[in-house]
Amino acid sequence: MRCARCLEPVLKDVSSSFDLIYRPQGSEKRPDEASISEAETEIGFYQGNGLLLEDVIKEQLLLAVPLRVVCRDECKGLCPQCGRNRNLESCNCSSQLPDPRWAALEDIKNKLKH
Numbered sequence: 071m072r073c074a075r076c077l078e079p080v081l082k083d084v085s086s087s088f089d090l091i092y093r094p095q096g097s098e099k100r101p102d103e104a105s106i107s108e109a110e111t112e113i114g115f116y117q118g119n120g121l122l123l124e125d126v127i128k129e130q131l132l133l134a135v136p137l138r139v140v141c142r143d144e145c146k147g148l149c150p151q152c153g154r155n156r157n158l159e160s161c162n163c164s165s166q167l168p169d170p171r172w173a174a175l176e177d178i179k180n181k182l183k184h
């Protein structure tokens with residue numbers, strides 16, 4: 071995965087356990103299986119001789135992967151102005167430069183003052 075701050079590659083171990091229950095399509099539920107609550111366990115159906123688990127595993131894996139990782143807690147990330155990786159080099163950009171998205175609000179503030 072990529073670090074959410076500096077975009078460097080991050081290795082992330084993922085561990086997840088889950089139950090998957092599949093039945094052949096059209097099979098009737100037998101009484102001895104009634105103890106499995108369908109609300110708790112999703113039951114899938116397959117046609118023919120079986121099914122490929124590859125897609126199912128992929129889906130489960132994607133669910134287990136965190137949405138956001140950082141390479142380390144103290145990662146300084148990229149400079150929002152020049153894009154340099156601030157873990158590797160420092161830059162001379164001013165951190166006080168106003169965010170252009172606030173410029174419109176700044177205008178309004180100045181107009182209200184005058």
Ligand SMILES: [Zn+2]
Nearest residue numbers: 073076141145
């Ligand atoms: Zn990072």
Ligand SMILES: [Zn+2]
Nearest residue numbers: 149152161163
């Ligand atoms: Zn910079």
